[in-house]
Amino acid sequence: MSVIHLSAGSEKPAPVEGKARLYSMKFCPYSQRVRLALGVKKVPHEIVNINLKSKPEWFLEINPSGKVPTFVDVDGKVIDDSLAIINYLDERYPEPPLYKAETKARDLELIEKYKAVTDLYSASVHKKIDKPFKEIFGQFLDYFKEYDEELGKRGTSLFGGNELSMLDIATWPWVEQSKLLTLIYEQPLEYDKKDFPHFIKWVDDIRLQQVIQDNYTPYRDVAKYVIPQLNGEEVDINSI
Numbered sequence: 268m269s270v271i272h273l274s275a276g277s278e279k280p281a282p283v284e285g286k287a288r289l290y291s292m293k294f295c296p297y298s299q300r301v302r303l304a305l306g307v308k309k310v311p312h313e314i315v316n317i318n319l320k321s322k323p324e325w326f327l328e329i330n331p332s333g334k335v336p337t338f339v340d341v342d343g344k345v346i347d348d349s350l351a352i353i354n355y356l357d358e359r360y361p362e363p364p365l366y367k368a369e370t371k372a373r374d375l376e377l378i379e380k381y382k383a384v385t386d387l388y389s390a391s392v393h394k395k396i397d398k399p400f401k402e403i404f405g406q407f408l409d410y411f412k413e414y415d416e417e418l419g420k421r422g423t424s425l426f427g428g429n430e431l432s433m434l435d436i437a438t439w440p441w442v443e444q445s446k447l448l449t450l451i452y453e454q455p456l457e458y459d460k461k462d463f464p465h466f467i468k469w470v471d472d473i474r475l476q477q478v479i480q481d482n483y484t485p486y487r488d489v490a491k492y493v494i495p496q497l498n499g500e501e502v503d504i505n506s507i
């Protein structure tokens with residue numbers, strides 16, 4: 268599905284009365300986190316996609332870092348950074364809550380640890396790691412072992428029980444996109460399913476959630492954006 272990403276020289280879209288606005292990019296896993304939280308909380312919002320290879324001048328005025336996701340609430344408050352935004356949304360729009368009191372501390376700990384996974388993913392996707400793919404993927408598996416064990420201890424299908432929680436939302440986009448690595452490295456994601464029984468069930472169960480399905484990002488489309496750029500070619504995101 269092609270959606271327009273606005274570029275330098277474009278006009279800033281007029282705000283829509285009563286709606287928050289998310290500046291996003293359709294393949295950005297950090298933006299996907301925010302789209303999921305907005306969906307779970309049914310926050311009235313619109314999405315304005317940004318061409319990150321040619322950023323509109325007006326977007327840089329809103330957020331000089333030029334990064335998406337950037338969230339502008341109905342009252343004009345601007346927040347950037349996916350984790351800051353989803354935590355803000357959880358306070359500003361409390362229903363349904365994304366943390367449970369009894370697991371909040373552990374959720375925060377695992378969300379913090381997940382930065383290592385997202386950093387490793389970015390470095391792998393941009394081929395900034397000079398290691399065989401098996402070793403890189405082995406590192407991912409080491410991280411995911413802890414998430415598998417946590418699900419086992421909780422005995423629930425999702426981290427949040429039967430409902431999506433902050434930890435589900437914060438981790439999912441990279442898992443959903445993970446097969447992108449098979450196209451970049453032209454190798455399979457090899458692991459023993461017996462080592463990750465709870466995690467594999469989580470993947471199956473989270474995919475049943477409507478909000479997850481509504482925000483699905485096909486990894487083959489992400490590849491059409493990423494792989495030509497690795498080969499030094501320019502890609503028009505609006506053509507994918």
Ligand SMILES: N[C@@H](CCC(=O)N[C@@H](CS)C(=O)NCC(=O)O)C(=O)O
Pocket residue numbers: 292294295296297298319332333334335336347348349350
């Ligand atoms: N820590 C930030 C990372 C956001 C980020 O890296 N976004 C990328 C797109 S996925 C971006 O905006 N890149 C454009 C740039 O850095 O100029 C977050 O969690 O929101």
